[in-house]
């Protein structure tokens with residue numbers, strides 16, 4: 001893949017990742033966020049976080065299945081950082097619009113509502129990943145330790161999915177599609193490793 005093509009794709013990725021925030025900002029300025037703007041902001045930021053995490057999770061299995069797509073790795077950090085950006089907007093929406101910056105209300109919500117506890121866990125797991133996303137941090141930590149730490153993304157995405165299920169009403173199945181996609185992507189890794197090992201064994205035998 002030519003570097004000019006990568007640059008163009010990066011610009012397009014930036015625009016695509018910024019579009020939900022731009023849509024929310026435009027809706028806020030034009031008073032057009034529907035009857036419950038807080039719910040619209042929570043929904044858009046929460047779902048965008050999950051979608052971006054899911055897309056970044058798909059990169060490794062895709063590269064392993066189609067080696068010609070190995071350049072996709074250049075997009076993983078960008079997608080991960082945008083996921084953290086939206087998770088933080090989502091968290092700020094809760095802090096500002098649900099609790100009104102009231103620390104007692106925040107503490108009570110975290111303790112009493114299990115979906116808030118799970119959401120908070122997901123955000124806290126993403127925090128060290130965002131903090132160590134620079135080249136400097138990778139160099140300082142060393143590839144092995146950095147890779148080990150960044151495995152936290154799997155737990156974070158599972159917490160995000162559980163958080164989604166726990167906040168919908170009983171019987172509502174909207175989180176199902178993303179749950180299936182995440183489950184397939186999480187299973188793809190061990191399955192692909194197993195298939196690869198079998199192939200190597202067959203070649204050696």
Ligand code: HEM
Pocket residue numbers: 039042043044045046047049050087090091094098116118119120121122123126156160161163164167
């Ligand atoms: C990686 C972290 C997180 C992800 C992926 C995530 C994702 C989601 C999703 C997909 C929804 C459903 C939106 C809807 O259908 O309306 C949601 C709702 C919500 N989330 Fe999160 N969330 C995360 C973290 C948090 C955190 C840290 C908090 C606050 C502490 C939080 C508070 C809420 C609230 C208040 C709702 C709306 C519940 C309602 O409609 O009553 N989330 N989240």
